[in-house]
Amino acid sequence: MSNMQLCSTGLLAFLVILPHFCWSQYAAPPGDQIWEVEGEIGLVTTMLQDKGLVDILDESRSRKIIRVGLKNSIDVKFILLQHKLTYKILVKDLASYLKEKDGKTIKTRSITCTDLSCPQPLSDAYMTLDQIEWYLKELNISHSSRVNVTSIGKSIEGRDIWLVHIRPLKCRVDGAVWIEAGIHAREWIAPAVILQLIPKLLEDCSRIGYLDIFIVPMANPDGYLYSWTTNRLWRKNRRINNNTSQVGCDGVDLNRNWDYKFGLFASSNPCSETFHGASGFSEPETKALSDAMIAVSRDYNLLMVMAFHSYGQFILHPWGWSTEEAPDTPMMISRATLWANATKKRYGTVYKVTSTTVGLYAASGATDDWAKAVLQVKYSYTVELRDEGTEGFVLSPNQIVPSSEEVWDGMKILLTAVGPGDYIYL
Numbered sequence: 001m002s003n004m005q006l007c008s009t010g011l012l013a014f015l016v017i018l019p020h021f022c023w024s025q026y027a028a029p030p031g032d033q034i035w036e037v038e039g040e041i042g043l044v045t046t047m048l049q050d051k052g053l054v055d056i057l058d059e060s061r062s063r064k065i066i067r068v069g070l071k072n073s074i075d076v077k078f079i080l081l082q083h084k085l086t087y088k089i090l091v092k093d094l095a096s097y098l099k100e101k102d103g104k105t106i107k108t109r110s111i112t113c114t115d116l117s118c119p120q121p122l123s124d125a126y127m128t129l130d131q132i133e134w135y136l137k138e139l140n141i142s143h144s145s146r147v148n149v150t151s152i153g154k155s156i157e158g159r160d161i162w163l164v165h166i167r168p169l170k171c172r173v174d175g176a177v178w179i180e181a182g183i184h185a186r187e188w189i190a191p192a193v194i195l196q197l198i199p200k201l202l203e204d205c206s207r208i209g210y211l212d213i214f215i216v217p218m219a220n221p222d223g224y225l226y227s228w229t230t231n232r233l234w235r236k237n238r239r240i241n242n243n244t245s246q247v248g249c250d251g252v253d254l255n256r257n258w259d260y261k262f263g264l265f266a267s268s269n270p271c272s273e274t275f276h277g278a279s280g281f282s283e284p285e286t287k288a289l290s291d292a293m294i295a296v297s298r299d300y301n302l303l304m305v306m307a308f309h310s311y312g313q314f315i316l317h318p319w320g321w322s323t324e325e326a327p328d329t330p331m332m333i334s335r336a337t338l339w340a341n342a343t344k345k346r347y348g349t350v351y352k353v354t355s356t357t358v359g360l361y362a363a364s365g366a367t368d369d370w371a372k373a374v375l376q377v378k379y380s381y382t383v384e385l386r387d388e389g390t391e392g393f394v395l396s397p398n399q400i401v402p403s404s405e406e407v408w409d410g411m412k413i414l415l416t417a418v419g420p421g422d423y424i425y426l
């Protein structure tokens, strides 16, 4: 079904109450381009990003693929020239590129879903924010004996941040795990995969059933919505930053806003994609998440925290702020390796096990560092899902099913290994 058909069908039903709900999934600011910088880059692209002139799209150590807005392109060219660097244009008009990509995407949405409602996680399309919320509310009703869906707070634009608590199947309880997805708006595959895992977790009758599982499938609802309506590659939340009249200078990078080693390796420039915000936990989203995690940590034996992102295919362990070894690093590597080996089996997808600073780059104020340092959880991870850069953040929806299947293979092993079956893997 085409976008137009979807919109038309929806309009028939919702014309009166929601006349504006047809939106483009693949919008981009006019004139945005994607460049590949060539030569010895060093920290030049990081510096350009800190200045708010580019958006680094390269989720690898090389950091050479950048998004450049029309208004900054002359400045960026000049600075690259100063550093004797050249570049080639990979995408001349991002808006057209995304539109064309969307046109090639086969859309076969379930007939039981509209853009506003959906009773189950979609496996062949990314879900709208409304669909996600609809599903979570359905889940709360249909599985009321084991599932509690509650709001842990509001986003800066007043949207609920939902927490799904799956209670243990068994009488004996061994501990709890916390799973976060969607803190970076454009990384659509992360919430999509986590939503796919919820029914699998509910159906599983193995040792996973001894755990309390807490899941935030959508940590940044405002940003996610904005990535659907206005800018597919939006990353931050939707705080309107004062003292900046420039386009693109709004938002805080929520994964640089956690109050541990705040501001060390993140930008103080509101125009930067990695702007850390005014202070640690200045943003209602990170405040809500951390308060809820503190409560879980107080009331349960919190064994593990996992934050799902894309892309690059990594399972990262702390620290992000230092190359020093975090406590429990050998155990974190051991369990991450179990996850990566199990994940690889089905389709051969390789996930690299490394620390954030060693494998990627220094970044402070992230969920995993805070959980490790402040909550002192034994196992703390950031997972970067598919792919390795072919499609990057705009991963095709046909990747939802294989990504979810392989991640589930890994989670079955990992949830057993960090919980009741810990002794088996010593």
Ligand SMILES: [Zn+2]
Binding pocket: 184, 187, 255, 309, 310
């Ligand atoms: Zn991310």
